[in-house]
Amino acid sequence: MVEHILFAISAGIVTISTNLDNLVMLFGLVMVMKTARAVIGFAVAQVLILSLSLAIASGLDQTSFLHWVGYLGIVPLALGLRGFWHQMSGKDDHKIPERGAVTSVVVLFLSLSIDTLAAMTPLLADSTPAFRATALIGAAFALTGLIALASWGAPRAQNLGPRIARLDRIAPYIMVSVGLYILINSPTDAM
Numbered sequence: 001m002v003e004h005i006l007f008a009i010s011a012g013i014v015t016i017s018t019n020l021d022n023l024v025m026l027f028g029l030v031m032v033m034k035t036a037r038a039v040i041g042f043a044v045a046q047v048l049i050l051s052l053s054l055a056i057a058s059g060l061d062q063t064s065f066l067h068w069v070g071y072l073g074i075v076p077l078a079l080g081l082r083g084f085w086h087q088m089s090g091k092d093d094h095k096i097p098e099r100g101a102v103t104s105v106v107v108l109f110l111s112l113s114i115d116t117l118a119a120m121t122p123l124l125a126d127s128t129p130a131f132r133a134t135a136l137i138g139a140a141f142a143l144t145g146l147i148a149l150a151s152w153g154a155p156r157a158q159n160l161g162p163r164i165a166r167l168d169r170i171a172p173y174i175m176v177s178v179g180l181y182i183l184i185n186s187p188t189d190a191m
Helices: 002-018 020-032 035-061 064-089 102-112 114-125 129-184
Strands: none
Touching: 002 020, 002 114, 002 129, 020 035, 020 102, 020 129, 035 102, 035 114, 035 129, 064 129, 102 114, 114 129
16 A cells, blocks of 8 residues: 555656646746636646556557566656756747637647656556556646646746746656666566
């Protein structure tokens, strides 16, 4: 039972850390459009990303590529290193959509959630079905917390946005950690 709780917490931490940039973008969107549209777009995008992660991870169970799952850890590791590069070079390429349609918000958040997909897919693929359910529960709680924070913080977005943007600097460290964890704690340890 303790393992499941710790795994859910780990999945929640991964989800939060890979969505901090999305949260900052969500605060920005809330300032230029209705809160409900921005929050619904964020929630739909995250459900799609987690569903896709689960589908890919489950599909790997059915193939002969299961012993290669550990090498998926290279993806979050590379994204984490890319995040370090962006921090050092000062690049920031997030853009707010000009239209207020929920569809454009979903597309924006899907494009910003590739890091979540890259971190959650190997984490789910390297887990048993029971732990996958636990990870999804942890991720769902984390996303619910982010949505609640965004809804609560919408009127305070101008003050909270810069503070949360500073937290985004830890995301590359967590991505590198997840990548290394998956590379070390997987079928690749026997190779």
